[in-house]
Amino acid sequence: MADNKLTTRTGSPVPDNQNIMTAGKRGPALLQDTWFLEKMAHFDREVIPERRMHAKGSGAYGTFKVTHDISKYTRAKLFAEIGKETPLFVRFSTVAGERGAADAERDIRGFAIKFYTEEGNWDLVGNNTPVFFLRDPLKFPDLNHAVKRDPQTNLRSADNNWDFWTLLPEALHQVTIVMSDRGLPKTYRHMDGFGSHTFSFINADKKRYWVKFHFKTAQGIQNLSNEEAEALIGKDRESHQRDLFESIEKGDFPKWLMYVQIMNEEDAASYHINPFDLTKVWPHNDYPLIPVGELTLNRNPENYFAEVEQAAFNPANVVPGIGFSPDKMLQGRLFSYGDAQRYRLGINHHQIPVNSSKCPYHSYHRDGAMRTDGNYGSTKSYEPNSFNQWQQQPDFTEPPLAINGDAAHWDHLEDDDYFSQPGNLFRLMSPSQKEALFLNTAAAIGGAQQFIQIRHIRNCYKADPDYGLGVAGKLGLSMQVVNDFEGYDMRKITTI
Numbered sequence: 001m002a003d004n005k006l007t008t009r010t011g012s013p014v015p016d017n018q019n020i021m022t023a024g025k026r027g028p029a030l031l032q033d034t035w036f037l038e039k040m041a042h043f044d045r046e047v048i049p050e051r052r053m054h055a056k057g058s059g060a061y062g063t064f065k066v067t068h069d070i071s072k073y074t075r076a077k078l079f080a081e082i083g084k085e086t087p088l089f090v091r092f093s094t095v096a097g098e099r100g101a102a103d104a105e106r107d108i109r110g111f112a113i114k115f116y117t118e119e120g121n122w123d124l125v126g127n128n129t130p131v132f133f134l135r136d137p138l139k140f141p142d143l144n145h146a147v148k149r150d151p152q153t154n155l156r157s158a159d160n161n162w163d164f165w166t167l168l169p170e171a172l173h174q175v176t177i178v179m180s181d182r183g184l185p186k187t188y189r190h191m192d193g194f195g196s197h198t199f200s201f202i203n204a205d206k207k208r209y210w211v212k213f214h215f216k217t218a219q220g221i222q223n224l225s226n227e228e229a230e231a232l233i234g235k236d237r238e239s240h241q242r243d244l245f246e247s248i249e250k251g252d253f254p255k256w257l258m259y260v261q262i263m264n265e266e267d268a269a270s271y272h273i274n275p276f277d278l279t280k281v282w283p284h285n286d287y288p289l290i291p292v293g294e295l296t297l298n299r300n301p302e303n304y305f306a307e308v309e310q311a312a313f314n315p316a317n318v319v320p321g322i323g324f325s326p327d328k329m330l331q332g333r334l335f336s337y338g339d340a341q342r343y344r345l346g347i348n349h350h351q352i353p354v355n356s357s358k359c360p361y362h363s364y365h366r367d368g369a370m371r372t373d374g375n376y377g378s379t380k381s382y383e384p385n386s387f388n389q390w391q392q393q394p395d396f397t398e399p400p401l402a403i404n405g406d407a408a409h410w411d412h413l414e415d416d417d418y419f420s421q422p423g424n425l426f427r428l429m430s431p432s433q434k435e436a437l438f439l440n441t442a443a444a445i446g447g448a449q450q451f452i453q454i455r456h457i458r459n460c461y462k463a464d465p466d467y468g469l470g471v472a473g474k475l476g477l478s479m480q481v482v483n484d485f486e487g488y489d490m491r492k493i494t495t496i
Ligand code: HEM
Pocket: 050, 051, 052, 053, 054, 057, 091, 092, 093, 109, 110, 111, 112, 125, 126, 127, 132, 136, 137, 138, 140, 194, 195, 196, 197, 311, 312, 313, 329, 330, 332, 333, 336, 337, 340, 341, 344
């Protein structure tokens, strides 16, 4: 290295980085050792808040390439023509564990993609599952409190976790996936990704479609059994990070094929499933997968903290041609992410290079902590103005969305079909997959109190009698015990 000088943060040479300045050979330290003070003060502030969920993650850069034309559905420029490439950054994550948790845990995996398009960043902040535990965002903090550590013991608690899940029968679909063989992917490369919510596409004629996004792994699905994961964690807590980093480093670039499901706007009202219910999928027979393109990861970040830890994905970041939907969960997320990032990273987190758009961006936001881009210099800082500076863009207005109904805290009980889709999923499983589901469920719920186990068995039974019987069998419970058990609030579940 040409310049090998150690300096302070302002560039002065550091004469001694081994010995603190003291009064005499054996005397106390002197306050005037400002290098020591600077070094220690910086160290004391090295840790930033971790993400509340999805704290442990791995990231990589890559490209999205269009292979099929879907421009009749969306004016989004990244889909404008076959062959078009858009740079992107992906962060995968586990959800419940903290920043130091082991990777190979049974959990959902986050699959967050930031497309750096020419009309701004599009963040598709999805998971490796097509559905979620909840369909109302008001319950999201409770979900996280239930799956994270107990307030007294500071331990993960099967009681808390399963008490909450089983009180929400709409969670069974997601719980079934997490307890299935797919609930413990071998690596981030060997799992699919989903936008999960219903979003909207707007085309050049301002027609709206409802859309769901899917990413199918080209590496094939590979999972770990509980036993394999236990053995792996004993040797390597960073197995996902290691796998992703090393694969990319040696030129084995992971790839996913992107598909969409498209629903006409007007069909939403009459489709037999509420298309904005995040606990439900759209069956592929009704809405087939339409191929769109390929996502490839081909470059590791240079610096984990700068690029992965400080990455900020926000479902509110969309681009012209892509919009939201009435999905209540999505609506709740539109507030939560930016709010969390203003706390975690600060108001100007969009300037951190991994987050910053690759196209020009001209808002009138000014000032704030850690403003580092020159703050738009002497340009006007208000709009409207008489100088034709940065005007609003009415061409990009979305078509109006028809809404009706009375404002109220509507419950979801007009749709109490909690069990058809988890039942269908169960019936699709091979005998060995069913066996794995029973075993994984029993291992996870085994530490919970019996009344909670029984509530889960009853939920499973409603989805498919064999599902309930299988879980009961692995827990050593007879259906007689399950049937006879009373003395707790079954909420809306009737007896079997
Ligand atoms: C991370 C909130 C549901 C996927 C986060 C963060 C918050 C949050 C506050 C941390 C953000 C940060 O500090 O940068 C919520 C709320 C939800 C919700 C309030 C429901 C109302 C979901 C759903 C999905 C999802 C349904 C997937 C379909 C993710 C992912 C991350 C994340 C992948 C990590 C992003 C990254 O890698 O930085 N969520 N979330 N979340 N969430 Fe959610």
